[in-house]
Amino acid sequence: MTAESLILNDFRNYKEQKFEFSDGVNVIFGLNAQGKTNIIEALFLCAIGGSFRTSHTMEMVRRDAEAFSVELSLKGDITDKIKYTCDKKNKKSIKVNGIYLKKIGELMGSCLAVLFSPEDLQFVTEGPSLRRRFLDIGLSQQKPSYFYDLTQYNKILAQKMSLIKKVKYANDGNISRDDQVNFDLWNHQLAAAGSRVIFERLCFLKKLQEEAGAKHAEFSAEKEDLALNYDSFLDENAGYTSAEEIFKPFETKLNGTIKKEIEREACLTGPHRDDIIIKINGMDLKKFGSQGQKRTAVLAVKMGELEIMKKDTGRTPILLLDDVLSELDQTRQRILLSSSKNVQTFITCTDRKKVHISDVECAYFNIKNGSLFAKSVTK
Numbered sequence: 001m002t003a004e005s006l007i008l009n010d011f012r013n014y015k016e017q018k019f020e021f022s023d024g025v026n027v028i029f030g031l032n033a034q035g036k037t038n039i040i041e042a043l044f045l046c047a048i049g050g051s052f053r054t055s056h057t058m059e060m061v062r063r064d065a066e067a068f069s070v071e072l073s074l075k076g077d078i079t080d081k082i083k084y085t086c087d088k089k090n091k092k093s094i095k096v097n098g099i100y101l102k103k104i105g106e107l108m109g110s111c112l113a114v115l116f117s118p119e120d121l122q123f124v125t126e127g128p129s130l131r132r133r134f135l136d137i138g139l140s141q142q143k144p145s146y147f148y149d150l151t152q153y154n155k156i157l158a159q160k161m162s163l164i165k166k167v168k169y170a171n172d173g174n175i176s177r178d179d180q181v182n183f184d185l186w187n188h189q190l191a192a193a194g195s196r197v198i199f200e201r202l203c204f205l206k207k208l209q210e211e212a213g214a215k216h217a218e219f220s221a222e223k224e225d226l227a228l229n230y231d232s233f234l235d236e237n238a239g240y241t242s243a244e245e246i247f248k249p250f251e252t253k254l255n256g257t258i259k260k261e262i263e264r265e266a267c268l269t270g271p272h273r274d275d276i277i278i279k280i281n282g283m284d285l286k287k288f289g290s291q292g293q294k295r296t297a298v299l300a301v302k303m304g305e306l307e308i309m310k311k312d313t314g315r316t317p318i319l320l321l322d323d324v325l326s327e328l329d330q331t332r333q334r335i336l337l338s339s340s341k342n343v344q345t346f347i348t349c350t351d352r353k354k355v356h357i358s359d360v361e362c363a364y365f366n367i368k369n370g371s372l373f374a375k376s377v378t379k
């Protein structure tokens, strides 16, 4: 798919601005704090329904304005137009091809995007939430059912958490018969939705291992072997072939740990606690990897995600590279851009000379203080 144009109204530091994009590479450049990432954020918003920088969508309403709207026109795919509006009170509405959506979940898959931002450079070193988020964002776009399962899982988790608190503080840790019935019910539902979430993650990681592994070998000139493993309460060697197989051990585990959960005031098991373990040549990358190896691994993982999305959906996502390309040496830039051939790419940078692009149409957008100052196109 290709983003043809983007219209921002009262979005971040943009009052009113239209961008017409190239089908190839779009380089968005300018000094710091001018509004480059804001464009990436708007594109991402249309794909995921939220920002990668804030969970409060209303923060993106321009100061002194009442509401923002972001309008993305696409071509070459099922979606022609996505219009996202949100006011200062966080009241949102989303229209896809002119039809209002009832739930944000319905947006998933309308526009596919792979984002690579500076925060991702901490993919290996940060705590597990960044890695879970990576799985969740990738899978939600490809499989709307995953998004529903995950949302459902998180809702039940919140309910179980309030029961844990109630038992701990109002009942002195004593579980009444009613509480027990409720714990059993929540655990059953958690195991049902959660086992589907875990199974999808396992399948995704298996594919990612292959795709990212191949990219990593290319980036490291075949010297290094990248391995990605799902880290959870499950026996990782069990080779699960369906969510049903995960359900029983999951429910048993949940039912066996209620007392401990009340004691610790936390839900201790499930996809919300899981992680990805990344190894290079059998060594834990987080503990033993060099900066360069970690960076290469993230790059490989992102490119792997792009590859999986293409293969599994038969559609081509847009690629959003926020401030990361100029951080890479010329060889890595070349590998990255050649593996994203035929993928519409958005690159932000402060110095356009540091970005090396050849053989593809490229549009340059110079951004100054929340507006498009100049645009040029090279073939």
Ligand SMILES: Nc1ncnc2c1ncn2[C@@H]1O[C@H](COP(=O)(O)OP(=O)(O)O)[C@@H](O)[C@H]1O
Residues within 6 Å of the ligand: 011, 012, 013, 014, 030, 031, 032, 033, 034, 035, 036, 037, 038, 039, 059, 060, 061, 062, 063
């Ligand atoms: N809600 C908002 N209203 C007005 N300006 C905003 C808002 N949110 C962010 N900005 C401004 O946007 C600019 C940052 O934009 P960003 O795209 O992150 O910059 P960069 O070009 O460095 O990527 C800053 O000047 C910031 O003050």
Ligand SMILES: [Mg+2]
Residues within 6 Å of the ligand: 036, 037, 038, 323, 348
């Ligand atoms: Mg930026």
